[in-house]
Amino acid sequence: MAKPSIPKGTRDFSPSEILKRNYIFDTIKSSFIRFGFLPIETPSMEKLETLTGKYGEEGDNLIFKILNRGAKLDKAVRKVEETENLTQGKIEHILCAEALRYDLTVPFARYVVQHQNDIAFPFKRFQIQPVWRADRPQKGRYREFYQCDADVIGSNALLHEIEFIQLFDEVLSNLHIPKVVIKVNNRKILSGIAEITGESERIIDITTAIDKLDKIGAEKVVEELIQRGIGDDAIDIIKPLFDLNGSLQEILTEMKTILSGSEIGLKGIEELEFVFNAVEKIGLRTARVEFDVTLARGLNYYTGAIFEVKVEGVSIGSICGGGRYDDLTGIFGLKNISGVGISFGADRIYDVLEELNLFPTFKNASTQLLITNFGDDVVQFLPLIKQLRDAGINTEYYPDKVKLQKQMKYADAKAIPFVLFAGEDEIKNNTYRLKNMDTGAQTDLSFDEMINTLKANI
RNA sequence: GUGGAUGUAGCUCAGCUGGUUAGAGUAUCGGUUUGUGGUUCCGAGGGUCGUGGGUUCGAGUCCCAUCUUCCACCCCA
16 A cells, blocks of 8 residues: 655644644734624635636636546546547637645635625625645645735725735734835836836746846846847836835835836836825834835736735745735626725745744643543542543643553643642542643642632643 | 666665665654553564566566656756
């Protein structure tokens, strides 16, 4: 028999890992709730047609498709055999009707359109569920991972952009992550750049090229622009973007000059300015906000603000993302509804906390008191155990009659803070010997004294 | 999807130019005289050397394929 193993890019989670992960979830969740978001869940799988075309061509290839089964599959296979000139994408659509969700935003858009009559707009929802991507795994990149999304749909107010920046700051501060940089851009600015270069249709080529600026440098970006067929005149207009520096305000002022010929570009600047001023006024706890013209992100449904959050000095890519999408629900038939949202990458945050050694110790997460087994009749201990549990103490009784040494080792391995030595005599005399596993000290106590001691120490 | 590296006990690794029953540390289990752990000492179990082929008298060690993990690209949380 082959060694048991799991598919690549997936992971098992042991008890200690679940504790750590729940710590992240709980932190994110409580902030979501504080900002007024309500929880929903959607199925792991969606209809394939719901997902395709929303993430760009690359994204479509990364969607896990679910093969049809039984008679449907037979029929589909026959159709594939009989049809000529099929592309890979077309074959997939014949053979597969369903797929695992790729993110939480598109299923949410589908949800909103489907339940529009039951929803009071603006609708603020949060959702913490796994997503799947048929990617090639690497560090911090999995094929099954959790996203924690908060979105507002049905409101154009820039208030949300401000609040999302605060939300990033609050959550990541509560997790004690240092050197957090929230990068912000606006799709309208990118459109403006494309417009003034006279290459409006080439916006994707331009943005994906300049997106690499901090990674490969200005020279290589120019090379890539040339390679992508962008004209010299256009490149001359784009070049000044590479060495923008100074304060936020100075950069924005310079951007205004560069984009003076583009109405949409100036609109983007205006929006950003409003958001930045508000954020500056209110102040952030630990994160730093940065304007980054090169920030593009592949998701082609963004229309306004674009967010990306990174941690400086850590070998893991961005830990959060988000932005405004003005017409995502339009694809599902509900027009003119603007949405804006963010996503926390729980697994990457986990990796960051692990790398920086920032997880707290989870004391008392499980058993707090172990009662030893001296081989007495278990039944007479059940009232004692019940009383302890009723008093709010996580209690377990060692189930088997084994050497005390082994019971102590068990308590040690499970990090149980207290051990109670209780035999028939102790019950009879209402005197129990309580041992503090940290200090090794043990004292003889009555039941009430014992409860008080335990409550005071856990 | 493209290119590169990797894979030996649960974990971290050793194993020289192919040569007899594959080692260490750590973890696990048992014992150290039967009601006390995290430290000592003794002992045990555990590996078809990722998997499948091939070369050879003989392969953990060479060749091919395949899978895993990691790195770069692509993309992204």
